[in-house]
Amino acid sequence: MKEWNATRGFAHNSTLMLSLLGFSDPFSSEVKPRILLMGLRRSGKSSIQKVVFHKMSPNETLFLESTNKICREDVSNSSFVSFQIWDFPGQIDFFDPTFDYEMIFRGTGALIFVIDSQDDYVEALSRLHLTVTRAYKVNPDINFEVFIHKVDGLSDDHKIEKQRDIHKRANDDLADAGLERIHLSFYLTSIYDHSIFEAFSKVVQKLIPQLPTLENLLNIFISNSGIEKAFLFDVVSKIYIATDSSPVDMQTYELCCDMIDVVIDISCIYGLTGDEVGTPYDKESMAIIHLNNTTVMYLKEVTKFLALVCFLREESFERKGLIDYNFHCFKKAIEEVFDVRLKVQRSRKLLSQRRWSRQTVPNGTQVHPH
Numbered sequence: 541m542k543e544w545n546a547t548r549g550f551a552h553n554s555t556l557m558l559s560l561l562g563f564s565d566p567f568s569s570e571v572k573p574r575i576l577l578m579g580l581r582r583s584g585k586s587s588i589q590k591v592v593f594h595k596m597s598p599n600e601t602l603f604l605e606s607t608n609k610i611c612r613e614d615v616s617n618s619s620f621v622s623f624q625i626w627d628f629p630g631q632i633d634f635f636d637p638t639f640d641y642e643m644i645f646r647g648t649g650a651l652i653f654v655i656d657s658q659d660d661y662v663e664a665l666s667r668l669h670l671t672v673t674r675a676y677k678v679n680p681d682i683n684f685e686v687f688i689h690k691v692d693g694l695s696d697d698h699k700i701e702k703q704r705d706i707h708k709r710a711n712d713d714l715a716d717a718g719l720e721r722i723h724l725s726f727y728l729t730s731i732y733d734h735s736i737f738e739a740f741s742k743v744v745q746k747l748i749p750q751l752p753t754l755e756n757l758l759n760i761f762i763s764n765s766g767i768e769k770a771f772l773f774d775v776v777s778k779i780y781i782a783t784d785s786s787p788v789d790m791q792t793y794e795l796c797c798d799m800i801d802v803v804i805d806i807s808c809i810y811g812l813t814g815d816e817v818g819t820p821y822d823k824e825s826m827a828i829i830h831l832n833n834t835t836v837m838y839l840k841e842v843t844k845f846l847a848l849v850c851f852l853r854e855e856s857f858e859r860k861g862l863i864d865y866n867f868h869c870f871k872k873a874i875e876e877v878f879d880v881r882l883k884v885q886r887s888r889k890l891l892s893q894r895r896w897s898r899q900t901v902p903n904g905t906q907v908h909p910h
């Protein structure tokens with residue numbers, strides 16, 4: 541690493557980006573997209589959540605206790621990606637009258653079903669079928685995401701074979717039930733490598749309404765700056781929320797994750813003045829890494845939660861001034877995108893508040909709106 545700019549303080553205004561996105565708006569119908577994590581017991585649901593959002597090391601998950609109630613968590617305070625994750629205990633009973641699955645599925649953006657690939661998955665597949673069909677009936681807009689998990693123990697051939705088999709069986713079950721229109725997406729995942737972050741990135745991207753605009757902005761930015769690949773990362777979770785339209789390869793993604801780790805770790809050691817708490821990631825956060833294959837990695841802060849990580853050739857990096865100018869324009873455009881969203885959210889909130897106050901009877905008792 542030739543250049544390093546360690547960061548200093550961290551402005552604590554955690555609601556800023558959230559309200560820009562409108563997810564924290566209690567009146568909006570789009571508040572916090574909900575992601576459900578479901579699957580059989582010990583399939584790895586809690587481990588996934590802890591590794592992706594709590595920086596737990598994969599080995600520590602060996603000591604996780606079994607979840608026996610629904611755990612709801614807001615992934616929002618420190619992250620751009622603002623949504624709820626509901627971790628379900630292995631065996632939920634759809635026939636249990638106390639379990640209001642309709643209410644849960646109605647507000648859900650994505651349902652992740654985790655299948656342990658190291659175990660016999662016949663039962664998991666029938667559970668997947670039951671869950672998906674129930675959820676689809678309540679809310680046909682849910683994205684169904686199947687994580688074929690714990691693939692670290694399998695050879696490459698074996699992985700592909702498992703994926704093909706699970707894909708075929710799950711879709712055959714749906715076809716037999718006349719539900720071919722339900723689309724399932726499959727991912728091979730493990731907490732022991734970056735595959736879980738990659739898969740989660742894809743799941744989250746589908747829930748970001750501004751995604752096409754962000755991709756477009758990234759395309760414009762890289763083509764005008766001589767950059768080969770650029771990712772917009774949520775720094776805390778290492779989920780990339782957008783990238784340009786060129787294909788993503790796993791090694792590039794892993795390098796980005798490593799770079800973010802280096803930036804945060806070094807900033808934590810040398811960037812804090814002592815009395816601060818939190819992550820020392822701020823406006824001045826940036827890093828440049830020259831790799832030994834004439835590629836340069838360039839990281840810059842975009843918002844307090846987001847970082848842009850770019851890959852470019854050394855000769856293109858000679859025009860750093862141009863890149864920085866284009867980055868400045870890109871950053872402004874991102875702010876504008878979220879500004880528009882904020883305005884829409886504000887007017888929606890105002891409307892909802894008016895509707896609520898109209899439905900409030902004079903003695904202050906509220907009538908539930910439809």
Ligand SMILES: Nc1nc2c(ncn2[C@@H]2O[C@H](COP(=O)(O)OP(=O)(O)OP(=O)(O)O)[C@@H](O)[C@H]2O)c(=O)[nH]1
Nearest residue numbers: 582583584585586587601602606607630690730731
């Ligand atoms: N090899 C491997 N083991 C994993 C992986 N993910 C989780 N595990 C292990 O699987 C076991 C079960 O993980 P949990 O996260 O507790 O599973 P769960 O689905 O939350 O279980 P319940 O709470 O009982 O529903 C733990 O020992 C984890 O270490 C993975 O990617 N690879």
